[in-house]
Amino acid sequence: MADKLKNLLLAVLLLIMASLLALTFFVSIQGSQGGNRLLQSREESESLVIPVTSSPAAQPEELALLGAQGLFLARDGETYDQLYRQVEPLWQEALGSATALEPLATDAYLTLLQAPGVLLQYHTAQPMYLLRAWSGSEHTAEELEVTGLALVGTQNEVLLLVTDRQGGRWQAQTAASYNELDSLCAAVDVSNGQLAGEHAVVPADQVLTWQAHSCAAVQTSAAEMTQRGELSQTLLSLFGMNAYLTKVYPTADDSLVYVEGHSTVSLTPQGDLTYSGEGMDLELTAAAGTARQAEICGKVYDRMSLLWEQAGAGGTLSLETMQFEGDRGVLRFGLHLEGTCLERGEGHWATVTVENGRITGINAALRQLETGDSLRLLPTRQAAATLKEGRGVVRVRLLEQEAGLFVPQVCFVTEE
Amino acid sequence: MEWRKIRSWLIVMVLAVDLFLAGNLLLQGLAVRQNERQAAQDAVAVAQSRGIEISLEAVLRLPEEMTLWQAQRSDQLEGAAAQALLGTVRRESPGGGVAIYTGASGQMLFRRGGALELDGPWNGTAFDAATCVEVLENAGFALDEAQTLQTDGQVQLIQQYAGYPIFNSRLTCQNGEGRLQAEGRWMLTEEPVAAGASLSRAQLVLTLCDLLESRQTALREVQAGYCLLSEDGQSLTLEPVWAVDTADGRILISCISGETLNG
Numbered sequence: 001m002a003d004k005l006k007n008l009l010l011a012v013l014l015l016i017m018a019s020l021l022a023l024t025f026f027v028s029i030q031g032s033q034g035g036n037r038l039l040q041s042r043e044e045s046e047s048l049v050i051p052v053t054s055s056p057a058a059q060p061e062e063l064a065l066l067g068a069q070g071l072f073l074a075r076d077g078e079t080y081d082q083l084y085r086q087v088e089p090l091w092q093e094a095l096g097s098a099t100a101l102e103p104l105a106t107d108a109y110l111t112l113l114q115a116p117g118v119l120l121q122y123h124t125a126q127p128m129y130l131l132r133a134w135s136g137s138e139h140t141a142e143e144l145e146v147t148g149l150a151l152v153g154t155q156n157e158v159l160l161l162v163t164d165r166q167g168g169r170w171q172a173q174t175a176a177s178y179n180e181l182d183s184l185c186a187a188v189d190v191s192n193g194q195l196a197g198e199h200a201v202v203p204a205d206q207v208l209t210w211q212a213h214s215c216a217a218v219q220t221s222a223a224e225m226t227q228r229g230e231l232s233q234t235l236l237s238l239f240g241m242n243a244y245l246t247k248v249y250p251t252a253d254d255s256l257v258y259v260e261g262h263s264t265v266s267l268t269p270q271g272d273l274t275y276s277g278e279g280m281d282l283e284l285t286a287a288a289g290t291a292r293q294a295e296i297c298g299k300v301y302d303r304m305s306l307l308w309e310q311a312g313a314g315g316t317l318s319l320e321t322m323q324f325e326g327d328r329g330v331l332r333f334g335l336h337l338e339g340t341c342l343e344r345g346e347g348h349w350a351t352v353t354v355e356n357g358r359i360t361g362i363n364a365a366l367r368q369l370e371t372g373d374s375l376r377l378l379p380t381r382q383a384a385a386t387l388k389e390g391r392g393v394v395r396v397r398l399l400e401q402e403a404g405l406f407v408p409q410v411c412f413v414t415e416e
Numbered sequence: 417m418e419w420r421k422i423r424s425w426l427i428v429m430v431l432a433v434d435l436f437l438a439g440n441l442l443l444q445g446l447a448v449r450q451n452e453r454q455a456a457q458d459a460v461a462v463a464q465s466r467g468i469e470i471s472l473e474a475v476l477r478l479p480e481e482m483t484l485w486q487a488q489r490s491d492q493l494e495g496a497a498a499q500a501l502l503g504t505v506r507r508e509s510p511g512g513g514v515a516i517y518t519g520a521s522g523q524m525l526f527r528r529g530g531a532l533e534l535d536g537p538w539n540g541t542a543f544d545a546a547t548c549v550e551v552l553e554n555a556g557f558a559l560d561e562a563q564t565l566q567t568d569g570q571v572q573l574i575q576q577y578a579g580y581p582i583f584n585s586r587l588t589c590q591n592g593e594g595r596l597q598a599e600g601r602w603m604l605t606e607e608p609v610a611a612g613a614s615l616s617r618a619q620l621v622l623t624l625c626d627l628l629e630s631r632q633t634a635l636r637e638v639q640a641g642y643c644l645l646s647e648d649g650q651s652l653t654l655e656p657v658w659a660v661d662t663a664d665g666r667i668l669i670s671c672i673s674g675e676t677l678n679g
Contacts (some may be wrong), residue, residue: 006423013430020437027444089646093528096649097513115496136649175514177527179599 003037008083017099035211056088057301057319058126059336061395063087064207065184066117066152070191074253075213075396077338084339089116090180094133097175098160099103101142102129103248109161109169114196117152118187119207119391123341124167124320137322144170148205153181167203194381195306199329201387201412202394217370218337218398222271223313224304231258231267234311238303239265240280270314271366293324300331300352300359307364314369317350329354336367339406343398367404375408383410390414424521438472452480459621468625470635475621478640482656482671484536485642487608489526491515493556494604498524500555501536502597513649522595526604529646530585534598543591545571550658552587557602574622575602581641584669603644603652614656623674624660627667637661643668643677 063083072082075353104112112185113119125145132142150161151174158176163169196206225231233243236258246260258265263277282299286292297319304317322331333350335342342349344365353361380394389395392414398406458474481675498505498517505519513528524538541547545564548571551663553559561576575585587600628635638661642654656671668677 006420006427008432010423012426013427013434016434017430017437020434020441024437024444027441044535093512093514093649097510097514098512099510119616130644135512143598154670175516175525177531177533179533180531 011122012315018359022368024066036348042171056131057297057317058122058124058130059084059316059318059339060120061110061123061240061336061339061341062119062207064193065188066119066189067185067188067191068115068116069188071119071193071195071207072188072191073193073207073209074339075192075209077340080339086184087120087226089249090184091118091149091151092135092293094135094158094160094174094176095131095149095364096137098132099174101144101162101170102171104171105163106167106204109163109171112152112154112159112161112171113150114152114154116182117150118181118184119148119150119202120206121148121207122146123318123336126319127290127322128162129290130297130319130322132290133298142270144168150205151176151181152306153178153185156356162266163189163203163205172376196384199384201390201392202384206384206393208384209379210381212379213394214374214376215340215398216374218342218406219370219410220314220367220404222269223368225310226267226269226271226366231256231265232310235267235307238280238307238310239263239275239277241265262395273307273311273364273366275362276360279355279360280357282354284357293322293329296329296354296357297322297331301333301353303359303373304333304350304352304362304364307362308366310364312368313366313369315349320348320352326352327356340398342369342398342406343400378410383412387412430521431547447617449480452618455616455618456621459618459625463621463625466629468628468635470621470624470638474571475617478617478638478658480617482580482592482640483578484612484614484616484656484672485654486609486611487605487652487654489513489652493606497555497557497604497655501534503549504678508636511649513540514536528649530588530603530644530652532598532599532604534634535561535595536596538591538594538596543569548574548589548596549650551596552589552598557604572644573600573602575644577603577642577654580656581621581639582654583641585642588592601644603654606651608652610655612672617675620658620669620671620674623669624658627660627669627676628662631662631664633662633664635662640671643670645648645677651658 034142061288062073063080064071074083090286098381100133108249125147128142128144128146131146145165146162147165152159155223158174158178158181160172160174192211193209195204196202196208197204225235230232236243236246240257241260241263246258249257250258251257255266255268263276267276282296284292284295286295294356301317301319315337318336319331320332320334322329331352331354332348335349344372352359377396384394392412395411396408399409401407417452453476454511457472460470460475472595473592485667494515495507495517500521502517502519502524503620505517508516515526524536525533549559549564557571563574563576565572567669569590571589575593585600585601585603587598589598639657641657643652643657645655656666657677659668660669660673670677
C-alpha cells in the first residue's frame with residue numbers, strides 16, 4: 001500500500017513538474033521581445049477574420065432633430081458623430097419593426113413632421129430593402145429608392161416616414177421606443193434651422209440653416225501603406241494572396257504590381273489601388289434575390305472598411321450606388337468625413353465588382369485626410385433663397401479644387 | 417530495494433524542482449505586476465509634467481485589467497420574466513430586436529441593448545426597495561449584487577457585474593394605482609463569455625491625460641465599471657470603462673479602445 005502511494009506521489013509530482021515547465025516556458029516567451037514578435041506575427045496572420053457586422057453601409061449626409069426649441073441640424077463633425085451614435089439604435093429599431101409601407105399624401109407628411117422627430121437625408125438614393133436588411137427586418141421586398149427617412153413621435157408611438165426618389169411619401173407604424181425618441185429630442189436646447197416649407201426649388205422638408213458655420217478644408221495625401229512603400233502580409237491576405245508566393249514588380253511610374261497566379265494588385269505612389277483576379281469568395285449564404293444582394297453589400301462593405309483601416313486611409317466609406325445584372329454587381333462607394341461628403345473630381349472613392357459571389361475587381365483611392373483652414377459658409381437658407389429654377393436640394397460638401405485639396409462649399413444638387 | 421531508494425530520491429528531487437519552478441513563476445508574476453505598477457506611475461508622472469493632475473492612488477485602486485464580456489439576449493429568460501410578472505402572456509416580435517409580451521394584467525417590452533418597459537400588477541403590499549427586489553428576483557432578475565436607491569415613491573436598481581457597476585444599466589420602478597411600472601436597461605442573459613482584455617492602466621492614464629487636456633477640464637474622480645452596449649437586436653456587450661467625473665460632467669472611456677463612449 002505504501003509502495004502504491006509513493007508511486008502515485010511520484011507520478012503526481014512529475015505531472016506538476018511538466019505543467020510548471022510548460023507554464024514557465026510560456027511566461028518567458030510572453031515576456032521576451034522575440035517571443036512577443038513571434039506571438040504578434042502569429043496573431044497577425046491568424047487574426048484577419050473579416051468582421052461580420054450589421055452596420056449600415058450608407059451614412060446619412062444630413063442628420064437633424066426636431067425638438068421643442070425647433071430644428072437642430074448636426075453641422076460639425078463631433079456633433080454629427082455623437083448624434084449618429086445616439087440615433088442609430090433608434091432608427092434601426094424603427095426600421096426593423098416597421099410594418100409594410102403605406103402611401104402618404106405630402107400634406108399629411110408635412111403635418112406629421114413635428115417634435116419629437118429625427119430626420120435623415122442620404123447622399124444618394126438607397127434601396128429600401130437594403131435599409132430593412134441592415135436593421136434585421138423581414139420586409140425585404142420593397143422596391144423603393146429612399147432619399148430620406150424621418151422618425152416622428154405621435155400619440156405615444158413612433159412613425160417611420162419615408163421619402164422616395166420620385167418625391168413620393170410613405171409611412172409605417174413601428175415598435176420603436178417613443179420615450180427614447182422623446183428624451184433624445186428633449187435634450188435639444190438650441191435651434192439652428194428650419195424646414196424649407198413652401199419653396200419653388202427645394203423640397204418642403206429640406207433642412208435649411210439660418211446660421212453661418214465654419215467647415216474645414218481637407219488636404220489628402222497617399223495612405224500610410226503607400227508611404228511605407230509596400231503591401232503588408234495582412235493586406236495581401238485580404239486579397240487572398242500569399243505573401244510568400246507573391247512576386248512584386250516595380251513599374252516605370254514607381255507603382256508596385258503584386259502577382260500571384262491569376263490575381264494582381266497594383267499600387268501607385270498616389271495611393272490608387274487596383275485588384276483583379278480569381279476573386280475573393282464572399283461565402284454567401286442567401287441563394288438569390290434581394291436577400292443575396294443585401295448580403296453582398298454587407299460583406300463587401302465589411303471588407304472595404306477593413307482595407308481602409310489596414311491601409312491607414314482616412315474617412316468613412318458610404319455606399320452610393322449598387323447595380324446588378326444577374327449575378328454580376330458593381331458597388332460604388334463615396335467617402336464621408338465626420339458627416340460631410342468628399343466629392344472627387346474623377347469618379348468614386350471605391351468601386352467593387354462582384355461576380356458569382358466573389359469579388360473580382362477593386363478600384364480604390366486610398367488617402368490620408370488632414371483638416372486645414374476653416375472657411376465660413378453662407379447659411380443654407382440664404383443660399384436656397386437665391387435659387388429660382390430647377391428642382392434639387394442644398395447641401396454642404398467638400399469639393400475637390402486642385403489635386404488633393406477639398407474645399408467646403410454650399411452646393412445645389414439636382415437629379416442630374 | 418534499490419528501486420525504492422531511487423524512487424525516494426526521485427520524489428525528493430522532483431519536489432525540489434517543483435518548488436523551485438513554482439517560486440520562479442511567483443517571482444515572475446510579481447515582476448509583471450511591479451512593471452505594470454511602475455508603468456502606471458510613469459504615466460501619471462507624464463500627465464503631471466503636462467499640467468494634468470491625476471492621483472496615483474486613485475489610479476492604483478483601479479483594476480490592472482478588466483475583461484470584455486459578450487452575451488446574447490435570452491428569449492427564455494425574457495419570457496419567464498414576463499410570465500412571472502404578468503401571468504399567461506402572448507409574445508409578439510415585430511422586428512428590430514423588439515419583443516412584446518402581453519397578458520391580461522399588463523404588458524412587458526424588451527428592446528435591443530437590454531432596454532425594457534413593464535406595466536404590470538402590484539401585489540398590494542407596501543412598495544419599497546425590499547419588496548420591489550423580491551418581486552423582480554422571483555421573475556428571474558439577478559439582483560444580489562445590485563445597488564438600490566429609494567426616493568420619493570421610486571426605487572432605482574443599479575446593476576453590477578463581477579463587483580463593478582454597469583453605469584448605464586438601471587431600472588426605475590414606481591408604484592401607482594396598484595400597478596408596478598418599470599423602465600430602464602438590464603442585462604437579462606445567460607452567463608456572458610469573455611471576449612477580450614482591456615488596455616493597461618498606463619495606456620488609459622495617457623488617454624485620460626489627452627482627453628482632459630483637449631477639454632481643458634480637471635479630474636475629480638475616476639471609477640471602474642462597465643457599460644452595456646449592443647450592435648444589433650440580439651447581442652449584448654459589457655464593455656469595461658473608466659467613469660471619469662470632471663467639472664463638466666461624467667465621461668465614460670472604453671478600457672478596450674480608449675474611445676469616449678458618451679460624447
